[in-house]
Each structure stands twice: as structure tokens, then as C-alpha cells.
Amino acid sequence: MLDGLLLGFQTILSVQNLLLVLSGCAVGTIIGMLPGLGPISAIALMIPITYGFEPASGMILLAGVYYGAIFGGSTSSILINAPGVAGTVATSFDGYPLASSGQPGKALAIAAYASFAGGTIAAVLLVLTAPYLAKLSLGFQSADYFVLMLLGLCLVSAFSKRGEYLKALLMTCFGLALSTVGTDLTSGVQRFTLGRMDLIDGISFLLLAMGTFAMAEAILMVLRGDNDKFQGVTRGSMKLDRQEVKTLSPVVGRSSLLGFFVGILPGAGATIASFLAYGMEKYFTRDGPQFGTGNIKGLAAPETANNAACTGSFVPLLTLGIPGSGTTAILLGALIAYGIQPSPRLFVDQPGIFWAVIASMYIGNLFLLALNLPLIPYIARILAIPRTMLIPGILFFSIMGVYLVSFNTFDILMLSMIAFTAVCLRLLSFPMAPMLLGFILGGILEDNLRRAITLADGQWSFLWDRPSTVILIILTLLVLISPVIQRYISK
């Protein structure tokens, strides 16, 4: 194990490779910062450049791009409420309020530290447990995914403010309803597409998030007329005091574990991991009610989980040769292009590559931190731009980002419609986060439920047939009744 890791470091610790990590991180961060463009676009753009390289060098560059893009995505989430990647949507829930309350430097620093910690802890877990994890991820059947998504939905109250539970519930159902648009996987039938071919692939999550956050936020800024709200705001302190470090450490630890384990499940992924981490943290900590107003825990939890899950998603790729997410599917394409086919034998056949990929995770995370901490003061100055210029800028980058993903003008129309609806709903103080939660869980929930029913010959017996499903159901029930128990105990 240790000699393997040493071999990996030996492979990648050359001047050339270190430069590659550095440039990968830089390019990834810049692309990731553009709203809408995430790791998939960034890696797809960089792959042709890597064809002439050694496989290990190519992977190192791409790993840098990958982590850079995720980090860049959280930067735009935090500063302008425009998530660059689906996985960083939850980051904006507390990151944006924290940044706009005059502490952008601290918000970005926490995001950088949390990303680093999440990525590194997950990389350690990956090295220690990869062989067993493959088995674990294969123990998860459709029925289990269904119950896991139910568990996620039970956290909906975590995404609502006190006294707005009914509104949160309504918005969750709205999100669930939106997730049914498009071609139904199980029957092949098109649902709610209004006869438009642009809707047969459903509504994209990123589009929904950009409309409800970035664009709606820009419009609300105009409506509220808060022209000079942030003027004169400095970047704020970047330092965390001892108390804050103490508060954050357990959050980061828990979220790393949660994120990593959700990440290794091929049917879940980074976005769900970040939502679950945010929900769990809010649900189970005492200052939960302050989440959503710029709480540092609410920022650190999804950011850690998101990065840990990205590392976790390498487990099915490296141990089974199966991509568990869109990004790892692209990376698989790159590996095949280098003449390497990841398979259960990769670890034995080509230890050099296997360990180089893992070592590049450590190095990528480290460089990202080193690269970005000094840059934070400059990045944070985005908020010092006068509103009259920032608002058109946000609108421009949101629209461009959405267009660059699909090159389809219908998406721009759709974005505007979503933004308009979101502005109306937000003015009536309906929360947006529960809708996104319902939307992202809805599709996976439905597909897995119907698969489980098909597999169980139309019976509901899949709910109690296997111990892992039963355990997850018990967990879900515990989450549901825990507020009652807490109240009972405190009396």
C-alpha cells in the first residue's frame, strides 16, 4: 500500500508534472468559475491537449483541471450566487449570504480549506479501503437507492426556515413534478414535453439552479434597488480564529465521510452528496435555524462533501472500470485514449498508473489550495464592482454559460422563464432550495422505485427483502421521528 503510493509520487513528482498540475488547476479554476461550465466541459476541452503526453502526465493534468473546476464553481456560487457546477449549488445556500454580508474573503477561504480537507480525507480513505469499497458499492441495489433518496427527501425541513414548512413542502412537490418532464426511462413515453423536442431530455438541473439563483438574484437586486449595498465593503478577514476551526473540524470530518460514501455509489454522486451533507448538518446541529443566513458550518458541509464525493466517484472507475458519474465517464474516455482500459485488473496490471492517479489527487488538492489562497483577495474584489456593472455581468455570464453547454437558444428562453417564475415565488417568500432538492432526488427516486418494482415482479416486497434496505428504512424513520424525540428529551 505505502510503497504503491510512493511509486505514485515517484511517477508524478517531476518538474514537468508539477507544472502540469499547476496549469491544470489554473485552467480548471477559470473555466469552473464561468457559471454553467463545470468539470465535464473543462476536461472535455483539455483532453485533446493531453494526447501527446505520457498517460500518467495526462491524468495528472486532468485531475488538476477536475479539482480546479469544482473549486472554481464554488467561487462563483459564493460570490455571485451563480453555481458553476451542479455539485456547488448547496454551497451557495450559506456561502452567498456570508460573502454578501461583508466577509467574501472568509467565505472563499473556508471553501478552499473545506475542499482541500474533503478531497484529501477522501483520498486517504480511497487508498485504505478501495478494494473493499467496490464490493460495498455493488451491494447497493435499486431498492436501496430508492430508500436513500427517500431519506434525502425527509431532510426537506432542513431546507426551510422556521414557520415555512408548508411552503417548503409545496416547493419540494413542485421540484418533484418538474423532475418528471422528459422521456420516462421505464416506459419510453414522453411526459409533459408539450410536443417540444427541446424538452424530451427533461429540464437540466444546472439550468434550473442558474435560473432560480443567479438570474433571479440579479433581477431581485434591481427590484430591491440595493444599488450601493456592498460598496465600501472590503474583502474581510481571511483568517479563521481558533473557535471557528474548532466548530468546523467535526463538520468537515462528518461531511468527508458522508460525501465519500455517497460518492462511491454510482447512482448518487457529488450533487446529492452535497445536499445530503447540508441537510444532515442543519438537521442535527443546534444552530441549524441559522443555516441559510451565512453560517460557516452550512458553507463547509456541502463544500467538503462535494469534493469528497468527487474523489469517491473514482472508486467504481478504478476498481471496476465503470464510470459512476458524468465526469468520470469523460475521464474513462481519456484513459482509453491513452491506451489504458480501467478494469478490476488495473491495480495489478498497471500499478504505475493506478497510483499515479491517486497521488495526483493529493497533489491536485494541495496545489489548488496553494494556488487559490493567495488569489482570494483579488477574486473577492468582484463584489466591489458597482452593482450597475455587476448585474449585467451576472446576466451575461449566466446566459453564456447556459448556452455554451447545449448551444441551444431554447435553453436561454427556458432560463428566462425559470428566472421570472423564481422571482415571483421568491417575492412571495417561497424557498427555492427545497424545489432543487425535490428536483434532483425526484428523477433518481422514480427510476429506482420503478426498477425495484419491475425486479420484484410488481410486488412491494423489495422494501423488506434485503437487510440493507431494511437498515436504510429504519434510518429514514429515525430521521423522521428524531425531532419528536428531541423535544421529548428536552422537556
Place this chain on the structure above:
Amino acid sequence: MNKIRYCRIIHPIHLLLVLLFGITNVQASDLLDKVHFLIPAGPGGGWDGTARGVGEAMIKSGLVANVSYENLSGGGGGRAIAKLIETAPRQQNTLLISSTPMVVRSLQKIFPQSFRDLEPVASVIADYSCFAVLKDSPFNVWKDVVTAFKKNPRLTKVAGGSVRGSTDHFVIANAFKLSGGSPRDVVYVPYDGGGKAMIGLLTGETQIISTGLSEAIEMHRSGEIRILAVTSETRLQEASELPTLMEQGVDMTFANWRGFFAAPGHSPELYDKMIDTIAEVIATPAFSDVRKRNGWAQLHIQGEAFHEFLEQQEIEIGTLMKELGFLR
């Protein structure tokens, strides 16, 4: 037959273009000097990879100096087809990449156009389908699966990486049908992509997987799964250990082709030029590098033959989809 189709849609603008480009280009060279690839999906997928791979070979071999790409997703590929037809007069250098799902989707009326509305240029590569089981499965040959299926279709639940009624589903349904079973009885379990379908097989919730050979071959070689049958006509050069369905007594072949289409209404000379350009490119060492790097099998059918191949495939798929109840 080709000529008749061109004549039917002659239009003053086309005539002008034909005159302009026909004359200048024929004199210059018999290949395209500029290629614009229209990719009906976002960056990073199979269509994108194929178009960019062919483009890379064009540049590296020096056959075509000027290559550009345009991604236009939406409508399962229908949006790009519509655009190519609408703007046909100014698309003399455009090649649209597509594959078998184009035939399926136009049958399903997901988009109103079919390959007949475009000019089929050539197919370049193919991914054959295959059926695989877990390493410790009781099924050893395709016949075992059929026997179990006839006894009880629930013993052979099929994992597939695409929507019900699409490629993975009807390929195996057809195989069961030609082995004497009822295609409607197949218990097909759809997953979101071939990778997740493979996991569905590995978790043991399904007994057999219907997927593209390229997505299964490495798992087969590492011994995790066993491929029982491939849908190629004869055994493949790259994987001669894999038995075909044909040699197991099932008279069925299926190739998921990927190939290029041009805008309608241009001169036969221009289409010949496109056909020649593709033929030259795929014969270059640069393209065989790209092909090997990606594990693609070559399937080069061009011009009129490609059109006939598509018609044949449309009939086969259409008949089967009617039987399965996906088409009326």
C-alpha cells in the same frame, strides 16, 4: 437512383451553388478542402468523440487542412438535423454525425425527419451489441438463456443502458424472438447509461445485460462477466474468442453504426467528393490510430450502399418495434 433524388429538388439557389462550387472545386482537387462537423449533442459523448476523431485524422494526415466543429444538442439530435435541412444551401462542407438511434428516433416520431431527408455519406465505425452474464452465472451459452427464458422470463431479467424501446431493449428482444421466444415477454430493466446497467448486472439484481461490445469487453477480459454472444456477422478480429449469435443458430446481426450525413440538395459531384474524403481519411494510419485508441470496429459503407443499409435497418427495427408495441 441517386440522380433522381437530386433532380427532384433542384432550386435556383442550388443551381447557382452547384455552378459556382462545382466548377471551382473540381478543378482544385477531388477532396473537400474544408470540413465542418455538426454534432447533435454536447461535447464529450460518443457522437462528439467520433466526429472529433475523424477530424483529428483529417488534420494529422494532411488530407483536409480546415476542420471545424459545432455542437448543437436538443431533441435527441433532431434539432441539428432540422438546422442542417433549413440551412442546406450554405452547408456544402458540413458533415452531420449520427448513429443507429437516429433510425430509432425517427421511427418513434421523436423528430419528424429521417435519414431520407438528408444525404447519407458513409458510416465509418460500428459498435456491435453483445449479451453478457455474471462470471458465476448458470448460463454458459445463449441457448441456456433461451431455455430459462421460455420456462419463465423472470429468470432472465435484462439490464440495458437506455430507455425502454431503444437499442439495448429491441436487440435482445429480437434475439429472443428469433430463438423461438416471445419478444413481448422480455423483462427489460432500463438504467441511465451502459455503466449503470453494468452495475445493475454486477449487483445481481438482473441476470443478463444487453449492451455495446465496447462497454463490456474489458469486464469480460478481466473475468468479471462472460459475453455469451456478439451480434456481428462473423467473429471479430479484435476479439476472436467471442462467439457470434449467428454461429449459435440465431440468424441475426446488428451493428450500431456511426456515420456522416450531408445537407440535401447539392450536386452529385459534391457528394462524391464527401464520400471520397471520408474513404481516404479512414484509410489513413492516423485514423487507425484513433480507432484503436478508442476500441472502435471499422464499418465502412458508403453512398448508395449506406442508404440501402439504412433502409434495411429501418425495416428490421420498425417491424420489431411494432411487435413490441412501441409503434402503431
